Amino acid sequence: MKLPFSLFLAFKYLKPKRSFISAVTVISMLGVTIGVAVLIVVLSVMTGFDEVWRDKILGFNAHISLVQQGGIVRNPAYVLEKMAQIEGVKGVAPSLEGLVLIQVDERVHTPILRGVDPEYEDSVSQVPSHIIAGEFSVEDDQIVVGRDLANRLDIWVGDKLTVYSPQSFIAEDEIRLPEELTVSGIFHVGMYEYDVGFAFTSLETARSLYDVEQGVHSIQVMLDDPMMAAPVAAQIHGILGRGYFPRTWMEMHSQIFAALHVEKNMMFFLLAFVALVAAFSITNTLITLTVQKTREIGLLKSLGFGNGGITGVFFWMGLIQGVVGNALGVGLAMLVLKYRNELLVFMSREFNLELLPPELYQLSKLPAHTTGTDVAIVCTLVLFFCTIAGFVPAMRAAKMEPVDALRYE
Numbered sequence: 001m002k003l004p005f006s007l008f009l010a011f012k013y014l015k016p017k018r019s020f021i022s023a024v025t026v027i028s029m030l031g032v033t034i035g036v037a038v039l040i041v042v043l044s045v046m047t048g049f050d051e052v053w054r055d056k057i058l059g060f061n062a063h064i065s066l067v068q069q070g071g072i073v074r075n076p077a078y079v080l081e082k083m084a085q086i087e088g089v090k091g092v093a094p095s096l097e098g099l100v101l102i103q104v105d106e107r108v109h110t111p112i113l114r115g116v117d118p119e120y121e122d123s124v125s126q127v128p129s130h131i132i133a134g135e136f137s138v139e140d141d142q143i144v145v146g147r148d149l150a151n152r153l154d155i156w157v158g159d160k161l162t163v164y165s166p167q168s169f170i171a172e173d174e175i176r177l178p179e180e181l182t183v184s185g186i187f188h189v190g191m192y193e194y195d196v197g198f199a200f201t202s203l204e205t206a207r208s209l210y211d212v213e214q215g216v217h218s219i220q221v222m223l224d225d226p227m228m229a230a231p232v233a234a235q236i237h238g239i240l241g242r243g244y245f246p247r248t249w250m251e252m253h254s255q256i257f258a259a260l261h262v263e264k265n266m267m268f269f270l271l272a273f274v275a276l277v278a279a280f281s282i283t284n285t286l287i288t289l290t291v292q293k294t295r296e297i298g299l300l301k302s303l304g305f306g307n308g309g310i311t312g313v314f315f316w317m318g319l320i321q322g323v324v325g326n327a328l329g330v331g332l333a334m335l336v337l338k339y340r341n342e343l344l345v346f347m348s349r350e351f352n353l354e355l356l357p358p359e360l361y362q363l364s365k366l367p368a369h370t371t372g373t374d375v376a377i378v379c380t381l382v383l384f385f386c387t388i389a390g391f392v393p394a395m396r397a398a399k400m401e402p403v404d405a406l407r408y409e
Contacts, residue, residue: 024285029325031278036329036382039271041336043374046264048367050257056191057253059126060198062093062220063229065252066236069243072215079219080120082239088232090224091123094216096206101164102199103178104153111149111197113163115206115216124222127187127200133157134185138202142184146195150186159183163201165209179209221246272381279385282321286314286393314394315387322386326379337368 066079073079076094083092096115101108118138122128127144128136134157136144143161145153155161164178181201188195207213223232229248236246250257336343344366348355356366 032325035275040333064221093120148196282389314390318390
């Protein structure tokens, strides 16, 4: 199979030679490679953040949180029975939670203490399966804390701590004594906000701390498919009627995921300019080539090689550089993503910078997930830029008159 003559010429002009134009061509292609790699790496990391945060949030919290008007679900047994009958519901559990003050010697912290029923908690949370020390036991004045909370308070399994309820500080007509609890287990879910900001105890202990004699604050509902939270919430509202308010995980964490989505789009559009600059570099290279090849272009046109063929040469050159740049860029991106955490550690050590502070990003490793859609969008966009980059030099070459071109010195 013979190559089109314009494609043959494109390969001939791009063939490496010891000349200024060849060096500029390599630099232009390197710019495309870096542009593609940066775009793919950034999009992969942003997608990774989105997926990791969603997995950790859904692993720690239920898909639907059901509350009742007045702040107390007064008949949790009735609600639990009704929830278990709904198709798609994987598990349900009662919950009491609020802000408390924990003191160990002179060290204090204010986490959210969640009162749970261990019989149900396994069905709505992954915390019981993420115990790294001790066990998930909340009976007999026991408490389970996160790893970072334990580090902050300098406690371990078997240690005792003092828990003050909010009523201890606002009640004027009575003195509410704090609870002394024993650490039975330490969990680690890998999200700093949860590992430092939450602790678990029994419903009975939580009732005493929050002064709730009957009922619970909410019913936590776990589904087979978290993406079905909205229709199931509507079904729950229809079954229980007015006075009950189911909130989905999308509603409770909408700001986080909306911010991630906006940030990913903004990063894509900003970094797309890297590829655009590389495309302009290709344009500059091809314009320089038209000047160097003026006599050759004039000769081709005098031999009957039409304007379409001349134009095709430069479009092919832009397309070839785009294809090669895409291939090298994808390869470079995969390499960077594979060793991203090692690179992060290296840069942190060499430049003495904390590039992924857990207090801010709530992660111990840099997440990344490369999707075929993101790669296809990046490669298509860059290929379009590179092909269009040949437009200006192609028009310049096509307008050349053979006589003037052959007289060019």
